[in-house]
Amino acid sequence: MAQVPRLRRGFRFQWEPAQQSHVLLYPEGMVKLNGSAGAILAEVNGSRTSTEIVELLERAFPEAGPLSADVEDFLAEATRQHWIEWL
Amino acid sequence: MSGEHETVGHPLWLLAELTYRCPLQCPYCSNPLDYADQAHELSTRQWLEVLKQGRAMGAAQLGFSGGEPLVRQDLPELIAGARGMGYYTNLITSGLGLTEAKVQDFAEAGLDHIQVSFQASDPELNNALAGSRKAFDQKLAMARAVKAAGYPMVLNFVIHRHNIHQMPDILALCEKLGADYVELATCQYYGWAFANREGLMPSRDQLVTAEATVNRYRTDLLGRDHPMKVIFVTPDYYEERPKACMNGWGSLFLTVAPDGTALPCHSARLLPIEFPNVTEQSLEDIWYRSPGFNHYRGDLWMPEPCRSCDEKGKDFGGCRCQAYLLTGNADNADPVCGKSPHHDRILAARTAADHATAGLEDLIYRNARNSRVICRG
Numbered sequence: 001m002a003q004v005p006r007l008r009r010g011f012r013f014q015w016e017p018a019q020q021s022h023v024l025l026y027p028e029g030m031v032k033l034n035g036s037a038g039a040i041l042a043e044v045n046g047s048r049t050s051t052e053i054v055e056l057l058e059r060a061f062p063e064a065g066p067l068s069a070d071v072e073d074f075l076a077e078a079t080r081q082h083w084i085e086w087l
Numbered sequence: 088m089s090g091e092h093e094t095v096g097h098p099l100w101l102l103a104e105l106t107y108r109c110p111l112q113c114p115y116c117s118n119p120l121d122y123a124d125q126a127h128e129l130s131t132r133q134w135l136e137v138l139k140q141g142r143a144m145g146a147a148q149l150g151f152s153g154g155e156p157l158v159r160q161d162l163p164e165l166i167a168g169a170r171g172m173g174y175y176t177n178l179i180t181s182g183l184g185l186t187e188a189k190v191q192d193f194a195e196a197g198l199d200h201i202q203v204s205f206q207a208s209d210p211e212l213n214n215a216l217a218g219s220r221k222a223f224d225q226k227l228a229m230a231r232a233v234k235a236a237g238y239p240m241v242l243n244f245v246i247h248r249h250n251i252h253q254m255p256d257i258l259a260l261c262e263k264l265g266a267d268y269v270e271l272a273t274c275q276y277y278g279w280a281f282a283n284r285e286g287l288m289p290s291r292d293q294l295v296t297a298e299a300t301v302n303r304y305r306t307d308l309l310g311r312d313h314p315m316k317v318i319f320v321t322p323d324y325y326e327e328r329p330k331a332c333m334n335g336w337g338s339l340f341l342t343v344a345p346d347g348t349a350l351p352c353h354s355a356r357l358l359p360i361e362f363p364n365v366t367e368q369s370l371e372d373i374w375y376r377s378p379g380f381n382h383y384r385g386d387l388w389m390p391e392p393c394r395s396c397d398e399k400g401k402d403f404g405g406c407r408c409q410a411y412l413l414t415g416n417a418d419n420a421d422p423v424c425g426k427s428p429h430h431d432r433i434l435a436a437r438t439a440a441d442h443a444t445a446g447l448e449d450l451i452y453r454n455a456r457n458s459r460v461i462c463r464g
Contacts, residue, residue: 008239008314009237009238009239010199010200010238010239010267011239012175012199014173016145016147017145018097018099018144018145019097019099019145023147025147025148025175025199026175026200026239027177027199027200027202027239027241027267027268028148028150028177028200028202028241029148030099030147030148030175082314082316
């Protein structure tokens with residue numbers, strides 16, 4: 001039962017050259033994302049399922065091995081933080 | 088990259104105080120007491136240039152504030168410009184002057200978020216504090232319009248001794264309006280709030296009760312997996328260690344006042360320091376090289392007890408404005424600190440709060456007449 005995650009309204013994900021990192025922006029706040037969190041959120045577009053996101057990242061980073069657990073953990077945390085919601 | 092860029096961080100937050108004009112008269116306004124004599128405002132073109140320079144230096148969060156930013160007729164143009172540059176754009180407003188049409192126009196211009204401030208949870212107290220008979224109904228209508236337009240909604244309540252007892256009603260109202268974030272910001276005693284401190288500061292008992300209410304409500308929200316986040320800023324006058332004000336002087340925050348004066352925080356204008364102006368220098372020169380912004384960077388400026396304190400890297404000696412207002416010298420340790428030789432002034436304010444009897448009618452309201460009276464003595 002693969003579901004589709006998307007950013008909640010009011011959250012914006014973007015690359016910040018000055019910080020050399022992806023960030024998540026929201027009302028009067030900003031989270032600086034580490035490399036893997038940035039890579040995962042970059043694939044969250046409101047149409048890909050979490051399974052498709054895992055497959056895509058595993059193809060992009062073959063040296064990293066299986067990524068399913070890492071992706072699921074991060075998406076669970078992002079859900080708990082109310083950054084993303086599920087369709 | 089030069090050395091100065093390596094030791095000084097990026098100005099990630101830019102606060103654009105577009106104007107000091109405002110239809111309300113809140114007695115805790117953070118604008119300078121002499122705002123009425125500082126009517127000059129940057130032009131649209133000048134603001135867009137400031138925003139462009141800030142963005143190039145790494146600013147990502149942008150607040151449009153004031154005064155009441157809605158009185159600027161060029162606000163849609165500034166929003167569109169800022170959004171196009173990649174800012175996350177926040178409009179910090181009283182809601183007065185806002186209409187459903189403007190809420191829509193701003194969304195089309197790319198505005199990310201509107202924060203509506205309230206003075207209280209009921210019309211009578213709200214309107215008395217704001218100095219406006221229609222304020223509360225207008226705020227309710229605009230909060231609903233903001234929500235209906237799909238913005239994330241932040242509701243801000245400035246908390247003080249006259250409304251702190253309303254905490255349960257305030258939280259219930261916020262949830263009913265569908266707030267995503269609630270900021271319960273106890274007055275910080277600068278600007279007009281410092282002039283009115285005795286009439287605003289809650290007693291410790293009031294504060295303890297309010298904190299317990301907020302914590303119960305948070306637990307309840309968590310139990311319901313409700314996404315509303317509640318932020319309660321308690322007054323530092325009840326702390327024993329000072330706040331790490333602005334995360335350090337000239338570390339993250341850059342405020343530009345209506346006339347282009349650049350400040351490390353929106354209160355710093357009260358300090359006896361010369362601050363640069365964006366009409367005379369580039370933002371890059373201002374942030375990295377101006378004497379005003381370098382004044383309290385690092386810790387070489389610190390006298391005792393801060394100089395030898397093992398917490399100086401954590402709290403930076405507290406707030407320079409508070410040190411100045413309470414001791415007459417901005418270099419001193421923030422008197423909130425129990426180690427400060429001036430801590431007795433904080434203790435005296437606490438005692439005064441336990442015995443205060445002043446009513447709403449005793450507060451000095453923020454308007455042009457009072458501004459001129461106070462500042463010309």
